Each structure stands twice: as C-alpha cells, then as structure tokens.
Amino acid sequence: MEHVVTAQLRTVVGKKRAVRRLRSQGIIPAVAYGPGVEKPLNIGLKKNxxxxxxxHVSESTPLTLVVTDDSGKELFKHLAFIKMVQYDKVTDEVKHVDFYIPEAHHKMRINVPIHVVGKAAGVEKGGILEVVHHEVVVEALPDKVPEVIEIDVTNLGLGETIRVKDVKLPEGVKIDLDPEDVLVTVIVPRGLEVEETAPAAETTEPEVLKKGKKEEEEEEE
Incomplete structure (x- = not known):
C-alpha cells in the first residue's frame, strides 16, 4: 500500500510565535532532508x-512525500522515511516531524522492526520465548526496504534458536549483523531440564541390575 504525505512549503522558520500560530491552525511544522534533496525543505503538514x-506507518515504512507551494503547484515528489517525531511533553501531541530523503539507486541503512508470528512448540512444552532483537539495521535500496521482518516461530522447539542466517529476506535486503547472531530463542527453564533428564536415568538403572542378576545366575551354574 502506497502512503502519500502531502505538505506545503513553509516560509516561516525559527520564529516561535509564528510556529505556534501554525500549530493553532492545524499545521504541523516539519523538515525534509537527506542526500536525495539539494537542501533541507521546511514544510507544513495538515495535522488531521x-x-x-x-x-499505520513506522520509521521503516516508505512514504511518497509531495510538497506544493501556496497555490497547490507540485514542487517536489520523492520517496521518504520518517526520521524523527517530536511530541508535546504535556499533551503528547505531535509537534514536529523530520523526514529523511534517501538518494535513489543507492543503498541505505535503516532500523526495521522484527515481528514474531506463531506460538513456538517449545513454549507449549514449558519453555520461554525470548526475542533477542526487537529491531535490526537493514541495508537495502530505498524502494526495497521492508516495513517489518516477519519471523515464524511455530516450529521452534525447546532450546532452539533462529539466527540471522536462518531468516529469509527479500532479494537485495541484508541484515547488518553477524550471520550467527541469535534473533529469537526458546529458553529451557532449569526446573524443566531436571524433569526431562530424570526419566532417562530411571530407565537405565533396571537394565544394569537385570544384567548383573543374569551374570550371577550363570556363575552359580
């Protein structure tokens, strides 16, 4: 799904009273910068x-940013990502937004969240699912950046792990971590380990005793 953000070029910059007036009119001050634009663009967003x-978006969601002038004429259109959002400390409302404009056909590095799906088989047996990395740095072309990296843990058993090398990624996308780094694992509680090993010891002991008894009978004969 394409997300289009429309904005208007903003001429008022740095003046607190004027910026407050914009906010009272339902306009969120914003700026767009990055290697894909010659110089930072000061823009205003219609709040609603x-x-x-x-x-419905996150830092890794590709957006189409369209900037117009006062008359509605299109001045700029480019792929963009939300870089930073400032909130009001009291009301928690969005006060300012930074957009990052990447350079087309050049790979970029960006944080992408990990989304775990399914219930691990090991959890069903008493294990504890631990997500080691809730997000990872991904290297990819701007138009290839995934919004999330989905990891299915349904078949993950007790003590098993999913590493970077185990994750299937779209072509041209790379996680900037060591291939052996663990992303998700099912921890085996200490008490559960004892319960699993105890039966094995019990089954071997009678066999040893039985063998010993047979040897004694042979010696008596």
Missing part, C-alpha cells in the same frame, strides 16, 4: 491528514 497516515 498526517495523523491518519501516521497511525
């Missing part, structure tokens, strides 16, 4: 329109 989109 932006918040509708903001509910």
């Amino acid at each position: 329109e932006f918040l509708k989109i903001f509910k």
Whole structure:
C-alpha cells in the first residue's frame, strides 16, 4: 500500500510565535532532508491528514512525500522515511516531524522492526520465548526496504534458536549483523531440564541390575 504525505512549503522558520500560530491552525511544522534533496525543505503538514497516515506507518515504512507551494503547484515528489517525531511533553501531541530523503539507486541503512508470528512448540512444552532483537539495521535500496521482518516461530522447539542466517529476506535486503547472531530463542527453564533428564536415568538403572542378576545366575551354574 502506497502512503502519500502531502505538505506545503513553509516560509516561516525559527520564529516561535509564528510556529505556534501554525500549530493553532492545524499545521504541523516539519523538515525534509537527506542526500536525495539539494537542501533541507521546511514544510507544513495538515495535522488531521498526517495523523491518519501516521497511525499505520513506522520509521521503516516508505512514504511518497509531495510538497506544493501556496497555490497547490507540485514542487517536489520523492520517496521518504520518517526520521524523527517530536511530541508535546504535556499533551503528547505531535509537534514536529523530520523526514529523511534517501538518494535513489543507492543503498541505505535503516532500523526495521522484527515481528514474531506463531506460538513456538517449545513454549507449549514449558519453555520461554525470548526475542533477542526487537529491531535490526537493514541495508537495502530505498524502494526495497521492508516495513517489518516477519519471523515464524511455530516450529521452534525447546532450546532452539533462529539466527540471522536462518531468516529469509527479500532479494537485495541484508541484515547488518553477524550471520550467527541469535534473533529469537526458546529458553529451557532449569526446573524443566531436571524433569526431562530424570526419566532417562530411571530407565537405565533396571537394565544394569537385570544384567548383573543374569551374570550371577550363570556363575552359580
């Protein structure tokens, strides 16, 4: 799904009173910068329109940023990512947004969240699922960046792990970690280990005793 964010070029910059006036008019001040733009663009976002989109996106969601002038003429259109969001300390409302404009056809590095799906088989047996990395740095072309990395843990048993090398990624996408780094694991509680090993000891002991008894009978004969 394409997310289009429309913004208007902003001429008022740095003046607190003027910026407060913008916010009172339902405009969120923002800036767009990065290697894909010659110089930073000071823009304004219509609060209601932006918040509708903001509910469904994250830092790794590719956006189409369209900037217009006062008359509505399109000045700029480019792939963008939300870099940073500032919130009001009292009301928790969005006060300012930074957009990052990557350079087309050049790989970028960006944080992508990990989304675990399914219930691990090991958890069903009493294990504890531990997500070691809730997000990872991904290297990819801007238009190939995945919104999330989905990891299915359904078949993950007690003491088993999913490492970076085990994750299937889209072509051209690379996780910037060692291939052996653990992403998700099922921890075996100490008490559960004792319960699993105890029966094995009990089954071997009678066999030893039985063998010993047979040897004694042979000696008596």
